[in-house]
Amino acid sequence: SQTIHQWPATLVQPVGSPLSLECTVEGTSNPNLYWYRQAAGRGLQLLFYSVGIGQISSEVPQNLSASRPQDRQFILSSKKLLLSDSGFYLCAWRTSGNTYEQYFGPGTRLTVT
Amino acid sequence: DAKTTQPPSMDCAEGRAANLPCNHSTISGNEYVYWYRQIHSQGPQYIIHGLKNNETNEMASLIITEDRKSSTLILPHATLRDTAVYYCIVRVGAGNQFYFGTGTSLTVIP
Numbered sequence: 001s002q003t004i005h006q007w008p009a010t011l012v013q014p015v016g017s018p019l020s021l022e023c024t025v026e027g028t029s030n031p032n033l034y035w036y037r038q039a040a041g042r043g044l045q046l047l048f049y050s051v052g053i054g055q056i057s058s059e060v061p062q063n064l065s066a067s068r069p070q071d072r073q074f075i076l077s078s079k080k081l082l083l084s085d086s087g088f089y090l091c092a093w094r095t096s097g098n099t100y101e102q103y104f105g106p107g108t109r110l111t112v113t
Numbered sequence: 114d115a116k117t118t119q120p121p122s123m124d125c126a127e128g129r130a131a132n133l134p135c136n137h138s139t140i141s142g143n144e145y146v147y148w149y150r151q152i153h154s155q156g157p158q159y160i161i162h163g164l165k166n167n168e169t170n171e172m173a174s175l176i177i178t179e180d181r182k183s184s185t186l187i188l189p190h191a192t193l194r195d196t197a198v199y200y201c202i203v204r205v206g207a208g209n210q211f212y213f214g215t216g217t218s219l220t221v222i223p
Contacts (some may be wrong), residue, residue, distance in 0.1 A: 034211075036213070042215065043200070043213045043214045043215040043216060044151075044157065044200075044213035045213075046211065046212060046213075088154075090156050090157075092156070092157075100145065100147065100162050101159040102149075102159065102211060104155075104156025104157050104158070105156055106155065106156060107154070107156055109154075
């Protein structure tokens, strides 16, 4: 069966520090991968999605970036965090075939201080 | 993608049916209606989707009006574990972009 992992689960970082969040998927190949962010009391905002290794589409211009160095690995990064980057970061995957369901990871709660 | 409108919050008594409405008056012919839910501090969970016909699975039923401008998610016998935020999303086909709004916060009351 397929599983999706995210780490760390929680993170507290000072303003201006770098960020690296990792997401990995097991049990499937060539998935579509997604990064979302959810600010406190808000809906989910799509940040990036990827249909293959090295292929990244950005939805919202910001100081975040994403990379997909391997088929089932998706990384969210920042060189310098802002206070507004605080939130709940969710990774999700979907098979690249004609299916309709996205499967979400457990999330990383980031607090920028 | 068509915009969706949902009430911000609803209550439902435990054991009763929960009916969650969604308006999508600008939906186009090839756009599907999806429902997800998010229990506090967890990732969203897929519930059901449909195009024109009503759909039912082990979790819920989806009723889409004939003009497709609105839909209702029905949880037939709500339990306390159904307390969550429910998102209605409209998207073309399987798609790559899912835009989640603020959803409906459903509270199941004992």
